[in-house]
Amino acid sequence: MSKPAFRDIVAAVTRSKGAPFTLEPARLRAPVNDEVRVRIVATGMCHTDLIIRDQYYPMPLPAVLGHEGAGVVEAVGPEVRSLSPGDHVVLTYGHCGHCLSCCAGHTSYCTDFFRRNFGGSGEDGQVAITTPDGALLHDHFFAQSSFATYALSRESSAIKVPKAAPLSLLGPLGCGIQTGAGAVIHSLKVTPGSRFLVLGAGAVGISAVLAARLAGAGTIVAVDVVPTRLALACELGATHAIDSREPGWVEAVRDITGGGADFALESTGRPAILAQGVAALGPRGVLGVVGASPQGTQAAFDLNDLMIAGKRIQGICEGDSVPRKFIPELVELHMQGRFAFDRLVTFYPFADINRAAADSEAGLTLKPVLLVDGHA
Known part of the structure; x- marks a missing residue:
């Protein structure tokens, strides 16, 4: 041969x-x-x-x-x-x-x-x-x-x-765009009128903002430390932007959302931010995790807060996407001016x-x- x-x-x-x-x-x-x-x-x-x-x-x-x-x-x-x-x-x-x-x-x-x-x-x-x-x-x-x-x-x-x-x-x-958008649409299944929180306004996080807007979320809160990223998130659909360096930002999220987010997406890979994201959820809220951390990274959060409020943490890979279906859909939405x-x-x-x-x-x-x- x-x-x-x-x-x-x-x-x-x-x-x-x-x-x-x-x-x-x-x-x-x-x-x-x-x-x-x-x-x-x-x-x-x-x-x-x-x-x-x-x-x-x-x-x-x-x-x-x-x-x-x-x-x-x-x-x-x-x-x-x-x-x-x-x-x-x-x-x-x-x-x-x-x-x-x-x-x-x-x-x-x-x-x-x-x-x-x-x-x-x-x-x-x-x-x-x-x-x-x-x-x-x-x-x-x-x-x-x-x-x-x-x-x-x-x-x-x-x-x-x-x-x-x-x-x-x-x-x-x-990868990155289908992860953020797919996490919102396929994994979390964000609903119309709901309260959505994204932790990290990078490419994945702002893709999630775009998708949350498409899904009809009523309140979309973006959290980051870079002012230009927060400004862009607001231009593309976020209703509120918060600098996580400011003390009390979790309480600010809870105030904005009237008791906590229904859905949240953690895209930073930072354990402390994940724990704060859990705290920012409302009753029966779900936090999706897409941020990559070094192998063996551990996170800590309040177990009673998780249990008593019925909160959930969900790992998400590639936005639960079926690429042969989802990528052409995103292309079409972009060509229509909607993504x-x-x-x-x-x-x-x-x-x-x-x-x-x-x-x-x-x-x-x-x-x-x-x-x-x-x-x-």
Whole structure:
């Protein structure tokens, strides 16, 4: 059997814990089985890319990260049926498709989720990306590793979108945006007239604000420490904004909501904020948790407050979304002018990937998107 053909690519590689990304020449093998090879037009940068760089989760390095890719299908494996070269796609997380969670439509809770998205290789333990001299680079990050000019994905993780949609903008729908919006719509099921609280007005949090407005929430409270983020949250649907550095902010939330929020979303990954979020809930309120923390992070809260008030804490992964259905829905809502996630995005040339990371960590940029297409 002949070896798969390789394509020369440029990839952003992180080689050690906390090290900057370096753009390097590399090689990507041809798609096999149900894989597709995608020419990356643009890719979002998510908090998860940075915490893997910093080894919050133990993905092996050196690696090619990136998991909010959008691009054009260049080639397909022999088992691909629903995609063809030239199709526009948004890349999203990997799942097995046959475990009990996947079969029940809960693909973000696939029993093999961690290995498929953070394992650093394919199902067979092999990588698809190497250096020009053949050294291995860990990849298959969220079934794509899209910090590169080309990426391999599986048919089930490459979501076809209309060619009329602005492809360079759409990558963040594959993770961060669908997480925030999906948490509101699918996980918490925010209801019309309800009281919604978002803890952290980053890209995920403001996506949740956009979705809460769509869902008809009557009161939407955004909590953050960055004034510009709070101002944008109000422009996009929040009815109130609170700086969590101010003393008594939990009581302020309870006053605004008339006794506490019905629904809340914790997107900061900070245990103290989670505990305060529980305190800010009203009776039978539910707090969804999407913020990523280092493995082993513990949180403390008042057990009696939780029990007596009938409050709930719910873990949420990828917004409980079924990407093949939800991503096209978000694209359509955006094209109708009803889901303005473009207000969160700042574009950067691919070569400025480290500046994008620094701006994101400093709170200067909500959602960096790297313009990859045409990079030499």
